[in-house]
Amino acid sequence: MRTTKGASVKTITKMKASSMRSSIVLAMSLAAVAVVAQEDEQEQPAEQRQGRMLEEIVVTVERREQSLQDYAGTAFAISGDDLKLQGIQNLADLSESTPGLQINNKQGNFEVWIRGIGSSNNTELGDPAAATHYDGVYLPRPTGIGSAFYDIARVEVNMGPQGTLRGRNATAGSVNIVPWRPGIGVFDAMIEVEGGNYNSKMVTGMVNLPVGDNSAFRIAAYGMEHDAYYNDVGPLSQDIAEAAENSSARLQYLWEPNDKASLLLAFDYLDEKGSGYTGTNYANPLGNGIDPEDIKDPRDVHARGLEPRNDTEHWGAKLEFKYDLGFAQLEYTGSFRSLDYNFEASTPLTPDYQGVTETLGPLDEAYDNWSRFQFLTESESTIHELRLISPTEERLYYTVGLFYFKENQKSFLASAGDRGTFFQGAEFNQPDVVGESISAYGDMTFEINERMRISAGLRYTYDEKSRQGVNGRYAFALGGFDVTTGNEFACCMGARVGTEGFEFAGFDRQIYDPDLDGSGDVSGDEFLEFYNDGIKSYGARDTLDDILANGIQPGGSATPAQCTDTITTDGLICPADGNHSFVDVINPSTSITVQDGEMDADFVDWRLRLAYDVGESSMAYGLVSTGHKSGGFNDTFSDPEVGIDISPTYDTETVTLYELGWKSEFDLGSVPTRFNASAFYYDYADQVFTSLLSVEQALDFDSGVPPDPDAIDQSGALVVSFSYNAADSEIYGMQFDGGFDLPYNFSFDYTALWLEAEIIEAEPIQDFRFQADVAPDDAVFRSIDGKRLPHTPKYQLNMKLSQWFAVPWGTVDYVVSAGWRDEQYLTIFNGEDYGQPEDPRQRLDDRVPAYWTFDVGMGYSHGDGNLRIEAFANNSTEEVKNAAVIITQFDNTRFYTRPRTYGARVKYFF
Structure with a gap:
């Protein structure tokens, strides 16, 4: 496909001098559809149309170019120019533009939901249910892809299972970001500069350079930065969350040596820095009886400890070869993608509200708390795909192919508990995670007659994944023994860890099995050696390293003489550090678990579709399609009941879609009109949910036996991400x-x-909003029958009004876009408080009220279109709503839609 100067999306326009469909009725039951149409053969005078014509959008949702109106299914295409004019910056912003699509950014991880189908498992074991593609290449980890939204032709969103054509984790549908490709024989260049609120600055450049008569380069680059969307109202004045300093470059070379062959080489590099996404933890105000509605701005927060830091590097290379064999086109695509994601932060203490400082305790300790966490992800993925695509001129046309995918991952998540009494941190360190998928597929369409077509597709997939690593929870009991009272915890329980200069070892860890002597048990000294191996350096003001330097000195049954021979004036017996009588380890044999899991699954997806052309520009269709998402395994747990380590598994999800639809274009009077409708039904079986559970809860969940409150260990509880088949x-x-x-x-x-x-x-299912070792009466099994799926507003509406008109020196155009979302829930419990139904606790509330959003943009094109000036306002009414939430025993972290952003840009074509 060749581009032309100033083009934004390939369009084909067509005049319809004789077509008016005066009535269209679409009704659906689960088994039948009736479509009634009438055609008015009276010709409309051409002058009544005043040269107006509907734009035909060409898309590749079925892996071949076709008109969106000719696609017998539900899909959307948003041009790159429309995205920019509305101020859309990244993948998550698409949620407000496309009904049925919800994309959340949860601590840098994009979660894509299409019509309620998605996945919240962002661990190395999780895979998305909606597949994200970049120029047709599947992205297993779309982190960092937000900086790819420049020099793009369009974004395509395909609704429903894509099992036969885009089968890799596409049970919900797919999102494809399509950049502009090189144009042969065309010299084109552009530079664009933008400025806006939050001190936003952006520059984009592009050069399309022909090389001879049959090849061309296209080079595009992008740089953007803006201040934090969060505001630290506390004394630290940190540059807190959602500041950005991003850059990207894309290089493509297209060679077409003859009419049969083409070769595309592409390379892209994306770098995102800034302060990442911490969310806002409402645990403090909710624990103090503050109504969240009384908090004016959730992004006004009190920061503490470590200033958030994000460093994401995402790059990829692609080779695409096509050759016309006559009877079909042979296509090969090979790609390699690499992701390095590094995010470390201390979450803000609390959002701001009146009297907040009175609830924080000693303020110097609250703001000087360096409890921190760090995410590390390294992903390298390879894809090979070979396809045969027959031309559509024949009555029978088809696509057949082979697909191979492999991903090697390293995954690390660790926390350090500053001033902790019985918790000094946790670590999930998985240096060897391998996922592999092999598929064979075929999809064909047969034209029964000039009006009717039938399509059938089949895909076989084999998936496997393995993981080796270690999980640990670090809990040291630190105390001062009082000789006069016999109290073991007379003082000094909290220790400093995580202060300035602290670093986790991450993937440089050397010890992955804490049982160093092979005895089958982990001693306190082995536990201590394992813990220290996971720390590269202690902080400048840390005290835990000095305490642990004396080794394990058990308390409990130990006599004062066994602890130390130094007695202070206040009656405390202390070791060499002068504060602590003992350093004990809580549950050394069960707090660290070696991970060694694997899974494999195979399944078959299929689709059947019938399409019928009712008239020249009207089509009715019906389809049935299936999608599968592989099951998997969870973290390995030590089960004391059976005395062995287990890795609970979960089964494959299955989705079957039934859809009936109608597409038409006609003249309503003299107005060219488009009307499409579809009715759909999904049968969603073995749905997988992912929750944060304690190991005790996870073991109970896996066995299906409710927990015994008297048998739950009240200390050393490791909280893990746990996936399970929950519902139909x-x-x-x-x-x-x-x-x-x-x-x-x-x-x-x-x-x-x-x-x-x-x-x-x-x-x-167990109520994972409560932790079994803390609230055993609430962390029990509850019924979720009849609950509404999360991220599914009942009614959704988007409208867009645009116009262009001539002025003496060029043209002016503008667009006003409005979106409405009905209320929705963010967890499967729909905010229900089972324990206190008459007086529900506000921390369990996950309802998002209904809201409108409005985006506006205006542009001026000078003369022949070389100069373009635009102004935009995204979310112009400042509707900031909760997009995702994490609710656990001690956490109520909420992630929000982007605040109002506005700005202006100047673009010049050379």
Whole structure:
């Protein structure tokens, strides 16, 4: 595909001099559909249309170019120019533009949900249920891809299982970011500069350079920075969360030596720095009876300890070769992608509210708390895909292919508990995670006659994954023994760790099995050696290293003489550091668990589709398609009941979609009109949920036996991410989209969605909002039958009004976009408080009220279009809503939609 100067998306326009469909009725039951249409053969005079015509968008949602109106399914395409004019910056912003699509940024991890189907498992064991692609290449970890939103032709969103064509984890659908490709025989260059609020600055440049008659380079680059969207109102004045300093470059070379062959080589590099995404922890105000509605701005917070730091490097290379064999086109795509993600932070203490400092205790200790965490992810993925694509001119056309995917990962998450009494941190260190997938697929369409087509597809997939590493929770009991009272914890329980200069060892750890002597048990000294091996350097003001330097000195049954022979004036018996009588380890044999898990699964996806052309520009269709997402295994746990380590598994998810639809273009009077409608039903079986559970809860969950409160260990509880098959659900609804090409160069487009998403049948699940070792009466099995699936507003609406008009020196255009989302829930419990139904605790509330968003943009193109000036405002009414939430016993962290951003840009084409 060749580009032209100033083009934003490939379009083909067509005049329809004779077509008016005066009535369209679409009704659906689970087994039938009726479509009634009438055609008015009376020709409309051409002058009544005033040269107006509907734009035909060409997409690749089925891996071949076709008109979006000819695609017998539900998909959306948003041009790169429309994204920029509305101020859309990254992947998460698409949520407000596309009904049925929800994309959340949770601490740098993008979670994509399409019509209620998605995944919140962001660990190395998790895979998305909605597949993200970059120029057709599957991205297993889309972290950092937000900086790819420049010099792009469009973003395509495909609804429903894509099992036969994009089968790798596409049970919900797919999102494909499509950059502009080199244009042969075209010299093109552009530079763009932008400024806005939050001290935002952006520069983008592009050069399309022809090389001879049959090849071309396209080079594009991008740089952007802005201040933090968060505001530290405390004394530290940190540059806290959501500041950005991003850069990216893309190089492509296209060679077409003859009419049969083409070769595309592409390389892209993305670098994101700044302060990352911490979210806002509401645990403090909720624990002090503050209504969240009384907090003016969730991004006004009190920071502490470590200033957040994000460093993400994501790059990839791609080779795409095509050759026309006559009967079909042979395509090969090979790609390699590398991701290095490093995020470390101390989460803010609390959002700001009146009287907040009175709830923080000693302020010097509250602000000087360096409890911190660090995420490290290293991912290298390779894809090879070979396809045969036949031309569509024949009655039978098809796509067949082979797909191979492999990902090697390293994953690290660790925390350090500053001033902790019985908790000094946790570590999940997995240096060897391997995932592999092999698929063979075929999809064909047969034209029964000039109006009717039937499609059938089949895909076989084999997936496997293995993981080796270690998980640990570090709990030392530190105390001062009082001779006069016999109290073991007379003082000095908290120790400093994580202060300035502290570093985890990360993947430089040398010890992965704490049982150094092979005895089958972990002694206190082995535990201590393992812990110290995971720390590269202690902080400048840390005290834990000095305490641990004396080795393990057990308390409890130890006599004062066994601890030390130094007695202070206040009656404390202390070791060499002068403060602590003993250093004991809580549960050394069960707090560290070696990880060694593996899984494999195979399944078959299929689809059937019938399409019928009712008239020249109207089509009815019905389809059935399936999608699978592989099961897997969880962390390895030490089960004291059976005396062995186990890795609980979960089964493969299955989604079956039934969809009936209608697509049409016609003249409503003299107005070119588009009207599309679809009705859909999803049968969602063995749905997988992911929760944060203590090991005790996870073991109980795996056995299905409710916990015995008297038997729960009250200390040393390791909290893990646990995935499990929870429910069978059904999702159904209707979607309408269309538009009008109105007089005076007005255009109006809309999309409306009615969506029902309900859990039909589920085993009782443990209430993971409570921790079994802290609140055993609440952390029990509950019914979720009848609950609404998260991220599923019942009604969703998007509308866009645009116009262009001539002025003496060029043209002016503008767009006003409005989006409405009904209320929705963010967890499977729908905010229900089972323990206190009459007086529900606010920390359990996960409801997001209904809201509107408005984006506006205006542009001026001078003369022949070489100069372009734009202004935009995204989320112009400042509707900041909760997009995701983490609710645990001690955590209520909320992640929010982007605040209002506005700015102006100047673009010049050479």
